[in-house]
Amino acid sequence: MAGYLILTIIAFSLIAFWIGRSAGNKFVADAQGTTVHSLPGYHGAFVAVWVGLPALVLLLLWLVFQDNVIDSLLLSSLPQSEIAGLTPAQLNLVMTEIKTVASGTIFGEPAPHIMQGAETLTRWRGIAGWAMVATSVCLMLLMLFFTRSRLSARFRARNQFEAVISGLMIFCSVAAILTTIGIIVSLLYESYAFFQLVPPHEFFFGLNWEPQIAIREDQVAGAGAFGAVPVFYGTLVIATLAMAVATPIGLFTAIYLAEYASERFRNIVKPILEILAGVPTVVYGFFAVLTVAPAIREAGTLMGLATSPNSALAAGGVMGIMIIPFISSLSDDAIRAVPRSMSDGSLAMGATRAETITRVLLPAALPGIMGGILLALSRAIGETMIVVMAAGLIATMTINPLDSVTTVTVQIVTLLIGDTAFDSPKTLAAFALGLVLFFVTLCLNVVALRIVQKYREQYE
Amino acid sequence: MSEQIKVKMRGENVCVHYGEKQALFDVNLDIGTNQVTSLIGPSGCGKSTFLRCLNRMNDTIDICRVTGDLTLDGQNIYDRAIDVVELRARVGMVFQKPNPFPKSIYENVAYGPRIHGLTRDKTEMDEVVENSLKRAGIWEEVKDRLDQPGTGLSGGQQQRLCIARAIATKPEVLLMDEPCSALDPIATAIIEELIDELRENFTIAIVTHSMQQAARVSQKTAFFHLGKLIEEGDTEEIFTNPQNKKTQDYITGRIG
Ligand SMILES: Nc1ncnc2c1ncn2[C@@H]1O[C@H](COP(=O)(O)OP(=O)(O)OP(=O)(O)O)[C@@H](O)[C@H]1O
Ligand SMILES: [Mg+2]
Numbered sequence: 001m002a003g004y005l006i007l008t009i010i011a012f013s014l015i016a017f018w019i020g021r022s023a024g025n026k027f028v029a030d031a032q033g034t035t036v037h038s039l040p041g042y043h044g045a046f047v048a049v050w051v052g053l054p055a056l057v058l059l060l061l062w063l064v065f066q067d068n069v070i071d072s073l074l075l076s077s078l079p080q081s082e083i084a085g086l087t088p089a090q091l092n093l094v095m096t097e098i099k100t101v102a103s104g105t106i107f108g109e110p111a112p113h114i115m116q117g118a119e120t121l122t123r124w125r126g127i128a129g130w131a132m133v134a135t136s137v138c139l140m141l142l143m144l145f146f147t148r149s150r151l152s153a154r155f156r157a158r159n160q161f162e163a164v165i166s167g168l169m170i171f172c173s174v175a176a177i178l179t180t181i182g183i184i185v186s187l188l189y190e191s192y193a194f195f196q197l198v199p200p201h202e203f204f205f206g207l208n209w210e211p212q213i214a215i216r217e218d219q220v221a222g223a224g225a226f227g228a229v230p231v232f233y234g235t236l237v238i239a240t241l242a243m244a245v246a247t248p249i250g251l252f253t254a255i256y257l258a259e260y261a262s263e264r265f266r267n268i269v270k271p272i273l274e275i276l277a278g279v280p281t282v283v284y285g286f287f288a289v290l291t292v293a294p295a296i297r298e299a300g301t302l303m304g305l306a307t308s309p310n311s312a313l314a315a316g317g318v319m320g321i322m323i324i325p326f327i328s329s330l331s332d333d334a335i336r337a338v339p340r341s342m343s344d345g346s347l348a349m350g351a352t353r354a355e356t357i358t359r360v361l362l363p364a365a366l367p368g369i370m371g372g373i374l375l376a377l378s379r380a381i382g383e384t385m386i387v388v389m390a391a392g393l394i395a396t397m398t399i400n401p402l403d404s405v406t407t408v409t410v411q412i413v414t415l416l417i418g419d420t421a422f423d424s425p426k427t428l429a430a431f432a433l434g435l436v437l438f439f440v441t442l443c444l445n446v447v448a449l450r451i452v453q454k455y456r457e458q459y460e
Numbered sequence: 461m462s463e464q465i466k467v468k469m470r471g472e473n474v475c476v477h478y479g480e481k482q483a484l485f486d487v488n489l490d491i492g493t494n495q496v497t498s499l500i501g502p503s504g505c506g507k508s509t510f511l512r513c514l515n516r517m518n519d520t521i522d523i524c525r526v527t528g529d530l531t532l533d534g535q536n537i538y539d540r541a542i543d544v545v546e547l548r549a550r551v552g553m554v555f556q557k558p559n560p561f562p563k564s565i566y567e568n569v570a571y572g573p574r575i576h577g578l579t580r581d582k583t584e585m586d587e588v589v590e591n592s593l594k595r596a597g598i599w600e601e602v603k604d605r606l607d608q609p610g611t612g613l614s615g616g617q618q619q620r621l622c623i624a625r626a627i628a629t630k631p632e633v634l635l636m637d638e639p640c641s642a643l644d645p646i647a648t649a650i651i652e653e654l655i656d657e658l659r660e661n662f663t664i665a666i667v668t669h670s671m672q673q674a675a676r677v678s679q680k681t682a683f684f685h686l687g688k689l690i691e692e693g694d695t696e697e698i699f700t701n702p703q704n705k706k707t708q709d710y711i712t713g714r715i716g
Contacts, residue, residue: 345555348552349572349575350629359571363563
């Protein structure tokens with residue numbers, strides 16, 4: 001029903017557009033002395049928008065509320081003798097049964113009041129559907145009549161139409177912002193609950209992370225400790241390793257691509273490099289576990305070093321490979337965005353190519369390069385899959401890259417997997433970790449944006 | 461040109477192609493030592509192109525191809541034995557469009573002396589910077605803001621900064637591509653004075669669109685038209701008694 005109605009609305013809007021435009025055309029044809037304010041197309045668009053949009057909104061609202069309204073009506077129409085004394089959960093069951101019966105799936109022999117309820121439901125749904133169509137069509141006709149009557153030669157159809165469009169755009173951006181705010185609020189709310197159970201100073205300064213506490217009375221588990229320092233420390237270690245791999249490789253790649261490579265070579269290599277960022281992280285994960293980690297372990301054993309099977313080095317190194325393109329692509333763009341006349345000026349002074357790159361191009365491109373590096377860093381901090389698979393779960397305070405470490409994201413995953421209760425500190429800790437992580441990446445992004453802005457100013 | 465003038469740079473049968481398009485046709489031109497040679501001609505006739513051949517800046521353009529002989533002190537500058545970096549240190553250039561580095565004013569001028577190791581300590585560098593800025597006639601305007609970015613200067617100030625930058629390296633030959641295009645008459649006069657003064661020690665080639673300027677500063681003038689060198693000779697000769705009809709038309713303002 002709703003599908004047909006949407007088609008009807010579109011058809012009505014088209015008709016409305018045509019009517020509005022014809023009116024506009026007529027104003028233009030009749031214009032004597034007075035000039036027509038807007039082009040005929042705007043008259044059409046104005047009418048169409050005001051016919052289609054309200055009907056669409058009505059349709060959406062109707063669909064959202066129809067089921068609730070019918071449900072409550074149905075509930076009150078059920079015979080009191082059958083539902084007296086039922087708990088809400090049981091009532092819910094009754095309603096579900098009625099709905100399944102109404103949709104045609106009948107198990108066994110339903111009770112008569114269920115059958116009757118299903119019949120009523122089907123009937124009411126039919127009525128509601130037709131009522132929806134009737135109201136929408138009435139609304140559209142009304143709007144058509146009303147907007148058409150407003151059209152005149154001096155009517156500012158263009159401004160009116162553009163106002164509606166800008167309203168739509170505001171609505172869209174507000175929707176995105178509201179989502180973000182919603183996420184932050186829920187994070188804050190849950191974190192607040194967590195800090196009621198675990199004092200903040202323990203979370204922020206505690207050196208012991210053992211979140212596996214008992215959820216039910218009969219479970220055997222540790223007392224639980226929520227010192228987040230080792231977890232953040234692990235993230236720091238992994239991110240540092242990743243950046244240590246990605247920054248030099250990415251930067252040198254960028255310099256080579258921008259300054260030395262031929263145009264053809266660059267056009268082939270750059271997209272291939274960018275594929276690196278598009279490989280699913282799970283694939284990197286098992287590459288790290290199955291190929292890199294054993295190789296590191298073997299090499300470590302050969303040199304007589306104790307190597308954990310899950311080493312930070314494997315995870316950090318593979319993550320570094322993954323984020324190379326962030327650095328190389330953005331730095332390449334930044335270097336190439338430096339005006340040609342800069343390097344010409346330097347070369348003409350008798351500077352070598354290397355001097356030109358290090359003294360003129362890199363400093364001039366630095367903001368763009370920093371932007372790339374920060375982007376790569378926030379990606380490294382937020383990355384989960386590779387670390388889950390390759391780095392381990394135990395929170396240790398170590399700078400030995402051959403040891404296993406754990407990161408914030410991994411802990412969030414493990415805290416929310418398996419037996420969870422939403423009021424235990426174990427689960428709530430995930431939100432606190434998430435909040436801090438969110439805050440850190442937010443700061444990084446703000447810094448990155450700032451730098452990029454400064455960079456824009458320089459060449460405009 | 462009188463006989464005792466030594467030839468500093470010489471171009472013989474210089475042809476330049478940008479891809480398929482030929483921009484210079486068999487140009488033969490000498491640049492005399494301690495002289496100012498001005499290149500004049502209508503826009504797009506190949507003046508900048510010829511200038512860029514003299515310090516091989518055309519190498520940086522992929523599609524550009526240079527043929528013919530170009531020599532500096534009798535040595536072919538397109539020879540394999542020539543180090544292009546050293547050549548450009550000897551033959552400096554001021555570009556048509558000012559291109560200060562996005563560094564401080566001080567660092568812009570110190571750039572050349574620094575990469576060539578021309579100074580031993582900070583005081584010496586300060587001296588070179590101050591001296592260069594003074595000679596380019598911009599010292600008074602920037603002496604209080606040497607640490608501010610050179611890109612923040614006005615167009616004409618940038619142009620003078622670029623001149624200061626070029627002379628700080630102390631090249632033997634200085635190529636100037638319309639160095640006064642954005643300057644007011646006073647700054648222009650300062651630059652012209654500078655050119656005259658530099659002539660004592662350097663050799664200068666200057667591209668200009670101003671006939672008066674060419675007449676004022678140069679001893680020799682070369683007139684280009686559509687990629688061909690139409691006429692060259694003593695500036696006085698060219699301006700008072702041009703041999704070619706096109707030259708006459710150009711300097712009297714009928715073409716261009
Ligand atoms: N990088 C380039 N690529 C292709 N063609 C070029 C390039 N640079 C110059 N040309 C061409 O070579 C010809 C000569 O250009 P050139 O810059 O030498 O002119 P010009 O005499 O300096 O002109 P103006 O007085 O306007 O500066 C022009 O026709 C121009 O289109
Ligand atoms: Mg030019």
